[in-house]
Structure formats: C-alpha cells, structure tokens
Amino acid sequence: MTDPPRIGVYVCDCGFNILGTVDVPEVVRYAATLEGVVAAREYKFMCSDPGQELIKKDVRELGLNRIVVASCSPWLHERTFRKTTADAGLNPFLFHMVNIREGVSWVTADKAAATEKAKALIRGGVRRVALQEPLEVRHEPVNPDVLVLGGGIAGIHAALTLANAGKKVILVEREPSIGGNMARFDKTFPTLDCSSCILTPKMTAVKDHPNITLYTHSEVVQVDGYVGNFEVTVERKPRYVREDLCNGCLECIEACVYRDRRFANAFDLGLAKRKPIYVPFPQSVPLKPVIDSHDCLYLKLGKCKQTCVDACPRDAIDLTMTPQRLTVQVGTIIVATGFKTFDARRKPQYGYGVLPNVVTALEAERLLSPTGPTEGVPRLKDGSVPQSVGIIHCVGSRDTNTNAYCSKVCCMYSLKLAHLVKERTGAEVYNFYIDMRTPGKGYEEFYKKLLEEGAHLIRGRVAEVTNAPLSKGERGKIVIRVEDTLAGFVRRIPVDMVVLSVGMEPQADAPEVRRMLTLSCGSEGFFTELHPKLAPVSTATDGIFIAGACQGPKDIPDSVAQAGAAAAEALALIDRGSVEVQPYAAVVEESLCSGCQMCLGLCPYGAIEFDREKKVARITEVKCKGCGVCVVGCPSAAIDQRHFRTKVLLEEIAGVLA
Amino acid sequence: MQATVQETRFEPNIVALFCNWCTYAAADLAGISRMKYAPNVRVVRVMCSGRVDPSFVLEAFRSGADGVLIGGCHPGDCHYKEGNYKAMRRFVLLRQVLEDFGIEPDRLRLEWISASEADKVRSVVNRMVEDVRKLGALHWRVG
Numbered sequence: 001m002t003d004p005p006r007i008g009v010y011v012c013d014c015g016f017n018i019l020g021t022v023d024v025p026e027v028v029r030y031a032a033t034l035e036g037v038v039a040a041r042e043y044k045f046m047c048s049d050p051g052q053e054l055i056k057k058d059v060r061e062l063g064l065n066r067i068v069v070a071s072c073s074p075w076l077h078e079r080t081f082r083k084t085t086a087d088a089g090l091n092p093f094l095f096h097m098v099n100i101r102e103g104v105s106w107v108t109a110d111k112a113a114a115t116e117k118a119k120a121l122i123r124g125g126v127r128r129v130a131l132q133e134p135l136e137v138r139h140e141p142v143n144p145d146v147l148v149l150g151g152g153i154a155g156i157h158a159a160l161t162l163a164n165a166g167k168k169v170i171l172v173e174r175e176p177s178i179g180g181n182m183a184r185f186d187k188t189f190p191t192l193d194c195s196s197c198i199l200t201p202k203m204t205a206v207k208d209h210p211n212i213t214l215y216t217h218s219e220v221v222q223v224d225g226y227v228g229n230f231e232v233t234v235e236r237k238p239r240y241v242r243e244d245l246c247n248g249c250l251e252c253i254e255a256c257v258y259r260d261r262r263f264a265n266a267f268d269l270g271l272a273k274r275k276p277i278y279v280p281f282p283q284s285v286p287l288k289p290v291i292d293s294h295d296c297l298y299l300k301l302g303k304c305k306q307t308c309v310d311a312c313p314r315d316a317i318d319l320t321m322t323p324q325r326l327t328v329q330v331g332t333i334i335v336a337t338g339f340k341t342f343d344a345r346r347k348p349q350y351g352y353g354v355l356p357n358v359v360t361a362l363e364a365e366r367l368l369s370p371t372g373p374t375e376g377v378p379r380l381k382d383g384s385v386p387q388s389v390g391i392i393h394c395v396g397s398r399d400t401n402t403n404a405y406c407s408k409v410c411c412m413y414s415l416k417l418a419h420l421v422k423e424r425t426g427a428e429v430y431n432f433y434i435d436m437r438t439p440g441k442g443y444e445e446f447y448k449k450l451l452e453e454g455a456h457l458i459r460g461r462v463a464e465v466t467n468a469p470l471s472k473g474e475r476g477k478i479v480i481r482v483e484d485t486l487a488g489f490v491r492r493i494p495v496d497m498v499v500l501s502v503g504m505e506p507q508a509d510a511p512e513v514r515r516m517l518t519l520s521c522g523s524e525g526f527f528t529e530l531h532p533k534l535a536p537v538s539t540a541t542d543g544i545f546i547a548g549a550c551q552g553p554k555d556i557p558d559s560v561a562q563a564g565a566a567a568a569e570a571l572a573l574i575d576r577g578s579v580e581v582q583p584y585a586a587v588v589e590e591s592l593c594s595g596c597q598m599c600l601g602l603c604p605y606g607a608i609e610f611d612r613e614k615k616v617a618r619i620t621e622v623k624c625k626g627c628g629v630c631v632v633g634c635p636s637a638a639i640d641q642r643h644f645r646t647k648v649l650l651e652e653i654a655g656v657l658a
Numbered sequence: 659m660q661a662t663v664q665e666t667r668f669e670p671n672i673v674a675l676f677c678n679w680c681t682y683a684a685a686d687l688a689g690i691s692r693m694k695y696a697p698n699v700r701v702v703r704v705m706c707s708g709r710v711d712p713s714f715v716l717e718a719f720r721s722g723a724d725g726v727l728i729g730g731c732h733p734g735d736c737h738y739k740e741g742n743y744k745a746m747r748r749f750v751l752l753r754q755v756l757e758d759f760g761i762e763p764d765r766l767r768l769e770w771i772s773a774s775e776a777d778k779v780r781s782v783v784n785r786m787v788e789d790v791r792k793l794g795a796l797h798w799r800v801g
Contacts, residue, residue: 073686074703102689103701107780113697120700518737520683520773528773540679540773541737584705604739627738628709632748644705650717653673656700657721 005036005130008064009122010055012046012071014101021105023115027070030119034126038062046071052084059088066090066129070098070122076531091134093583093643098125124655131648135583140622142228143331144574145170149220149513152180153556154548154563155336156202161567163211167574170328171206172234173216175267177284178203180338184267184362186369186376188556189416190446196283196371203285217290221325223516226625227543228331228579238321240291240299241277245316248287253277255311257304263295268366272373277308282371291319332543332570335527336563337513339549342396342403342502350395350500351465355478356381358465358498361391361413368420377424378497385425386496390480391418392462393433397503405524407503407553411437414501415447418455421499430456430493432482440555458493460485465498504553517544526552537566542579545569584626584643590616592638599630599639670724670790672699674783675714677707679737680772681729687776695780696787699727706730707768708741712752715766719756719798725765725790727782732770742770762793 009031013019024042031040039058043051046069058064067090069081074097082092100118108114144167148159151173159169171178182188183203185195206212215234222233241252256275264270267280276295279287291299291308298304298319309317344352344360351358357380359367366372367379380386391414396402411433418429436457438447451457460482469475470492477494484491506525507513514521518541520528527546530538537545545566548559573579586607595615600608607623608630610616617639619630628641640646676682682703688695704710707730715726728749730742746768753763767786771778 073689075683075686099686099701102686104697106689106692107685107695108697109694110697117697117700124700124702515734518679520679522774540683602744604741625738627706627741628704629706629738629741629744632709632711633744641705641709644709646711646713649702649704649711649714652702653714653718653723654721656673656702657671657718657723 003065005066006038006062006064007034007036007066007068007126007129008055008058008062009034009037009040009068009070009126010046010051011040011042011100011122012051012069013042013044014071015044018071018101018105021108021111021114022100022118023111026115027118027122031122031126034123036066036130037126038064047077047080052080052087055081055084056088059090064090065094066132067095068098068122068125068129069095070100070118070125072101073099073103092137093135094129094132096125096129096132098122120656123658124652127655128648128652131645131651132643135642137583138581138621139578140228140581141578142573142576143230143329144168145328145330146570146574147172147220147230147232147328147330147333148336149333150180150336150338150548150550151175151178151206151214151216152336152338152548152559153182153199153202154338154559155180155334156206157560157563158334158336158547158567159212160202160205160209161564162570163209165567165571167211167571169212170234170330171212171214172218172220173214174219175280176217176239176290177280177286178206178214178216179281179283179285181362182556183281183283184369185365187416187420189412190440190442192416192419200283203283207285214286216286220516223333226581227541228573230330230333230543232328232330232333234326234328236324236326238293238323239288240293240296240317240319240321241289242316242318243286243288245314246288246312247314249313250279250289251311251313252289252308252317253279255307257297257307263292268373269363271363271366332545332573333517334563334566334570335513335517335519335544335546335550336548336566337507337510337550339504339553340507342505344395344500344502346402347395347500349464350392350462351467351478351498352500355465355467355498357386357478357496358500361410361417361499361501364417364421364499368417368424378421380496386427388428388430388495389421389425389497389499390430390432390478390493390495391499391501392465392480393431393501394461395500395502398434403503403505403524405553406437408437409553409555410501410503412440412443412446412555414499415450415455417499419450419453422453422455427496428456430458430480430495432458432460432462432480434459434461440557458482458484458491504549507550510550517541519544519546526550537562537569543573582626584641585621585624586619586626586628586630586639586641588617588619589638589640590614592636593617594636594638596635599634602630602633604629668791668794670698670787670795671722672725672727672783672786672790673718673723674699674701674727674729675704675707675710676701676729677731677737677742678703678705680731680735681707681769681779683773684729684771684775684779687773688779691776693776693780695783698787699783706736706738706741707745708736708738710745710748712748712755715752719761719765719796724793724796725767725786727786728766728768729771729779729782730768732772735772761796761798765790765793765796
C-alpha cells in the first residue's frame, strides 16, 4: 500500500457516555488537523447502522484508505468496525480503534483533562493507522467434536444437547460417577421434583448415547491448540475395575475382605461409610465399582486374599491398572466444572465441626435422601429424630469477612430443607435470614407456601450457636442466639439440630483449570464470561464456553439454561465449519536473520524451526499465536509481528506523547 | 483559587503498555465500574507484556514520557504461557540500563494486573503519577 494515507476519524458520543466527559466537537476539530486526516466527524452512536454508513459513504466519496474510530474498547466493537471497513471496500486491518470510553470518559473526572487525553490517544491512533498494512484473516477448519469438562447437571445437559444434534462429545468427569451435586439432592425447589427422577434418566442417556464418550474418574491435564483445533490430554485414573468387562453385578463389593463398611464415602460427605471397593451411590453412572487405593489392603500393603478378584465372574478386576493418558482432538470446549460449598469451619461461632448436630446444608441434603445415611429421615448423632431444627441462611455469604456476594440459591434451598425436615420429622423449623431473596418462576409462591406450612421465619443474622445453657429449657440443646430485627430484641432459641446454609464457591482447583484453559476469573474466583449480558457463556478464549456454577452461583434451572446456551454456541461454531484466525503471527525477514536460533527456545508453542539449508529461522504460522515474545528477543531485529510491527508501535507511542 | 494551585503542579506524562488479556481488560473493567483515576496515563495495547521491546520504553522517554508503566498477567497466568516472565527479565535489565543513562529507574514500572483487578489499575496509576510527579519532568528529548 503505497498510496499516501487518507484517514477518516470518527469520534463517537456514545450518547452521553463519552460526550458527557469529553468535548467531542473540540476533539473532532483537533483530529481534522492531524497529518493524513481527510475527514473527522462526530456521531451519536458510531456502532449504529447510520454511524457505520457514515464511514462507508466517506470511503466512497472522499477516497479514504484508512479508518480510525474513537469510541469504546476494542474488546467490544473492534470486530464491528473491522467489518464496516471491509464492507466499505478496504482491508479490515487498515482500521484502528481508539478507546475513549472505558479508557477516558468513564475513568476521568475532569472534562478538560479527558478531552486532552482523548486527543492524545487519537493522535497515536492516527499515526499508527497510517503505517498499518493490509492483512488477510486465515480460515481454519473447526473439528466438530466437543469436549465437555464436568459431568454435573450442566455438563450432562450440554453433552446431551450436542450429542442429540449429531455431534461427537467427549465428557470428562473427575469423580467415579457423573451426576454432580444434583445427584446428592432428594428434592429440587420450587416444584419439589424428585432430583433422582429427573436426573437419572439424563445420566443413563449419557451412558447409552452413541455420540458420547464418557471418561469418569478422569481429569483433563493439558490443553493445547486453539479454537477449532484443540488437543486435549485426559488422564484416566485407575479404577482397578475394567469398565469394558464389568457388568455391574457388584458381587465384588460383597466379597471384599472388609466385612464392614468403614471408610468415609465422599459422595455422602463422610456421613455414610463404604468399603475400599464401592460405587458412590446406587444410581451411579457408570454403575461400575471403583477401588480406592488408599483403603484397599492389596494396593496399600501388597497383601490381601483378593477375594474381590475371585468373586468377579467376568475377571474385570485388575489391580495392576495404572494412570493412563490419552489425547483427544476437539474443536470446542465447554467448561462445566461446578462449585464447592463454603467451608463452615470458617465461621467458628456457628459450631460446625465442634457441636455434633450442626451440619451443612449439603449434609442435610444427604440426611434427607432416601439413599443417604439415614434413609431420608434426618437423625441426630444419637440416632433420635430431632424435635426442632434451626436453619441459618447466608453462612459465609454477604459477609465482608468471607464472601461478600450473595450465593443466590441458599434462600430457596433453605426453604426447601425446611419443608422436607418438617415433612419427614414433624419438627419445629426455624429459618434465620437476613433478607428473603426468592426471585424466580414459582419461587415467591414457594416461600408463601412455607409460611402457610408454619415454618418460623426470623429475620436477623445469627450471632452464635452454642451448647452452653442459660436456663433449664436450654439444657441438652443447641442454642441459637440472634437479634430478631423485626421484633427488636435478642432471642435465644434452643433446637436439636442446626443446618448451616453455606454459599457456593469456586472449586479449589479452579485456578489450575483457569490457567490450563487461559480463562479469566473475577476477584471471587468464578470464571468470567466475555460479556455479562451479551456473551454470557463465551470466554476471552475463542472456542471455550462456560456453563453452570463454575461461572457464578446459580441454581439448577439457570445451570441447565446456560448449558443449553453453551451447546448452541459450540454448535454455531461447528456448523459454520471454519474459524477466523487473527493474522497477528510473527514473521522472519530472512535477509536479516543471522541463524543464531535464539528465538527457537523463546517460543512457547514450538512454532519456530531452523531451516538448515538456508540457515534461517522459520515460523510455522498455524502454530504461532502472535504473542510477539520472539520479536523482542531477536538480536538482529529480523522478526516482526504483523499488525503489531515494531515501527507501528513506536509510532503509536510517539503519537500519544507528541 | 484552586486553579492557581493546579497550574503550578507538574502533570507527568505516562505511557502504559498493557497486555490485551489481563491489564488492558482490567483497565476496561475500571471504566465499566466508573472508577476515576489520574488522566496522565496513555495506554498503548500490546498482545502480551512479552511483546514490550526495550526500545518502546526508550522511545517513550525520548518522546517526552516522564514514566512508563508495563502491565501484564500475573506470573503463571500469561495468556501465552510465559511471555510475562520474559517481560520481567527484560524489565530488570532495562532498569539497570536506564540508571546508566541517568534516568531514575522508578520511572519504569512493571505491574501484574489481572482482568478482574480494576481497582489495582486505579491504585497503580494513581500511585505512579504521584511518584513520578515527585521525580519531576524527565527532559530526555534527543534529536
């Protein structure tokens, strides 16, 4: 492109978002004086159709060959205006976006200073765009297979949606069974559907679906590649039971040399016991036992009669199994890794872990489950049925000492637990809440129903849960001390059992997952969506989508809705067939390359090879992700980066300062 | 009354080289959250802090910057795996070179700011503007 630059500068008011803090007419007047600028205009909303039309018209009539739009962040509208530029007949990379909203008007109090800053950034942008070169976007095919990470309700729903659309899905679940937390619940709010009755058919459908490959007891350990072409390494932990041979008769569990169940079952949060060889719960999918190598005598000590091996009619038990790694190729990834609950020990004033009959809500779910340790009737540690139960909301939530955010689901599940406890035990139930938050279809009605059922609702943040009695009536009880903020005095309520409604937190290993997938997260650690409103399941990494509680606290309906949305986004990519890869790759100027090979070790993607014949470095463009690390590292300045060329960036830097 | 005070106050020019994935996104978040910070900083977006060539920093000082701020992802969080480590090593070396040139090394700063740390953008920029204001103008224009 040797034509002298004819630049159009378009400054957006963004309603009052920019105009309110930046003197846009003054900025436009200034922009018109810059070298190479042929047209400078102000418009209310540049991203609107008429705004974009303005650019196209000027290109047509004034023969512009470069475009600068000063408006919001390139994260929001760079694609929009590149397309406008292309529609106007120019190469889309002859456009540059200057951020004067997020970068100027929204962060500056003083109007004069904001105006000067906007001018400086536009000056840099104009000088930069004059040196930009036309580039071609590369199209890469999209592998139609999808990886779903996590087999809770969100992952299950996403996998089934995709599989039903005819796509091959690889579903990886860390636990020995899919089902996630939903499998732990007895009933779900507000309809009191039986959780198993609605979940189990979906779990079975996953197992039976010809398009789904299910890897349970497995973890994704490495992800390479880019949108459309990911290479994923899955580690299958040894189950010590061969899934291909086992038919789920469970004879082996009966035959184990341990007669008693004496090891804590993680699925029951340790409330129930299991043998070293076990299935986590009766509806497990796959219904194949797993052996815990920490508990199994043979695997721990090398000495055991191996009665399980003898009992298996199909020789499915293989105590020599080792972790296996396999690689799969997929085009898109849906992350549905879920949540963990707040550790109630962090609120020592509530007595969890000290007072035996203080349990968390998740434990209460198990106590209320027909397949749980008490077969659906909550019992105290002494085996008796509680006469009175206190449910404390917001444990760890809405609290600047722990988690400042509201976990969204706790009010509703606390009401559900209140209903179930009352139904199963006839106990008096007291709910202690700060605010009752029940927005959602049928949720407020459920709350009303609970009031009619005679649940006691006390507004106030509980100060303390104690077993120190102050009166005869409190003896042998757990006492909840709370300021009843509606009645206006402090109350002491003796109960037999306390349920702590703990909030939702990111999984403990969310940071590792985030790094592996190059996702970002908010300050509380949940994965961040690309846009909170308009791209709620997309992430900053193309081709990776998020669904369910790994993105933030949410209930089952919202998780399922998000999973469907994530599946649809993946389908849209797959059916388009190809993805655009930004042409920001590094390039070697062979005549300058001394063949020192310094760059080879710098590239994190192994994209640089040494051409032994020519004795120069060579970059494989499909492998290069465009970070530019090698550009800086080249001692002979033989490498440059497209669109971020050294001379272009130097010009922008000089421009913002001139 | 206040205007006379402001007129005499030195307003430093600061160039910020922010990586696309973490610090630039954090600066966007600061905007979305309507956080106000000192207007002295001019952001230039690069894909990775590992793309920051020492010559960018020298060019900025040569063109009238009184300070340069490099922002990247936290160690271990780099979108390109390890570009920020490269940035860190180059930064240490460059500060020594600057000192040899007679430029106070504190005029160059490297900060790890993740996409969620909008508040850190505000505090880092404000602090840097104050610190550079104390150092005074650089006057290193060459040629």
